Amino acid sequence: MSLLVAEHLSRKLRHGGMLLDDITLTVEPGEILTIEGENGAGKTVLLKALLGLTDSTGTLTISGHPFRLGQAYPLKAGILIENPSLINDFTAFQNLKLLATLIPGVTDEEINTVLRELSLDPRSKTRAKDFSLGMREKLGIAQALMGHQPLIVLDEPTNALDEDSKTTLAALVRTYRNLGSTFVIASHDREFIEAVTTRRVKMKEGHLIEQQVA
Known part of the structure; x- marks a missing residue:
């Protein structure tokens, strides 16, 4: 059974343009699905639609259950979309x-572990307001990874990360997949995508323009 099945998802702008235009997409258990595209391609809107966080037309089925906006999401998910909260x-x-x-x-030990995995010191007294952009991004990723949720959704997770941190994150994504998590990752970082993906799709102007197995 597919984890997520989206059929004919669309979302219009008030002036008539399309943020999402008739997107049909499946997410299978255990895969690392990457969504590639430049800024403004619609990647973040698609992630929100798949998570039931924004209104759209079309249908969304989650673990075999039809889902409508306003219902409780029937799948536990770790989420990093846009800026970390x-x-x-x-x-x-x-x-x-x-x-x-x-x-x-x-x-507490799991919290300590996920922080150390991302090179954040769990004993540090530094407050988040004093973090660098890279540290804030790492903490947002830690929030999404904590608990080894069945679905982990990451939006541009390599933003503000240096090359060593990108390599660490790629290894963590593969490790967490081996522990049973399914990933949906939106990114325009092609090197990172190629390091983690098991299946990749490309978006442009709200459309899916290409799908391929890694």
Whole structure:
């Protein structure tokens, strides 16, 4: 059974343009689906539509269950879309500890582990407001990875990361996939895409223009 099935997803702008234009796409369990395209191609809007976070026409089926906007999302997901949602007066550990109250079973040790995996010190007293852009991005990625959710959705996760951090992230994506997570990743970073993808699609002006197996 497919994890996600989107059929004929469309979203119009008020003036008549299309943010999404008749997109049909499946996400299979255990794959790393990458969505490639330049800024403005519609990648972020598509991620939000797949997660039920924005209104669109068409149909969305999640783990065999038809889904409509306003319903409870029937699949646990780790999400990083656009800028990370951080509490600026909290440390990295405190930010993840607060999020962990919404994810049953996450321990302090798991929080420490995911921070270390992304080269963030769980003992640091530095508050998020004093983080560099790269550190903020890493903490947002840690939020999405925490709990090893069945679905992990990342939007331009290599923004603000240096080359070593990109390599680390690629290895983590492959590791978490081996632990059972399915990934949907939007990116215009071709080197990162080629390092992680099992299937890639390309978008332009709200359309899917190409689909291929890695």
